[in-house]
Amino acid sequence: MNSCVLMAEIIQQPELRYTADNQLEITQMLVQFWGARDNDPPANLKVVGFGKLAKEIQENYHVGDRVILVGRLSMNTIERPEGFKEKRAEMTVQQIQHLGAGFDINPMQTQTQSIPSAPVPTPQSQTVNPVPQVATTAPARSTVKTAPPQPEPVPQPSNYEPSTYPAMVEEEIPEDDIPF
Structure with a gap:
């Protein structure tokens, strides 16, 4: 199954066209998305909707x-004026969804911005009565480790029969008897 989910930014205004018989609308646009690593340049992709x-x-x-785009990927072969063929990926979109404001589409790229803090008002000639501090001590915690509780033995049912096969005990073979 060919299904793709892509988070991207629109970099070319969507263009609305019609088929030759004016029966079907076609929109195409160009989107940009980031690579998997920090040093990967952004990639562009043609997106088509019907x-x-x-x-x-x-x-x-x-x-x-x-x-966020959900759709199918396809590869198109294009004849270049230079005389060679070029393959380009194209996405046929089936669903599209706006991302909320402030959502970064490149989570790999870190932005270091300082967030301005609100100014702290300074009191102007206010008399403040000091509150006496009461020293309290927290009770000491025990550092003795206790063993985890042991499970109780499981009682055997009354119709329990031990295996009729005897337990196999492997015998040690003397080193002199090992064939090489």
Whole structure:
């Protein structure tokens, strides 16, 4: 089964087109996603949607939106003007979902931002009565380790019969009797 889930950012405005007979809507856009490692450059992928989903994508999604895409991957062969063929991946989207604001699509990349703290108001000529501190001591904890409780022996049922086969005991073979 060909199924792909991709978290990406839209980098090209979705374009709505129609088939030659104006029966089916087609939307295509370009998305960007990050690699698995920090030093991997972002990759681009063409995403195509059909029908009602194509209209929804064109109306509700724009450049810079971070989305989760669910769909199928395919490989297309393209003739290049330079005279060679190039293979490109394309995703046919089946579901699309906005990501919440502030969700980082590249979890591998760490951002070091200082969060400004709110200013702390300073009291202006207020008289504060000191509260006396009462020294309390916590009770000492015992450091003696106790053994875990042992399970009780399981009583044997009244119809229990020991095995009729005797226990096998391996005999030690003297080293001189080992054939080589």
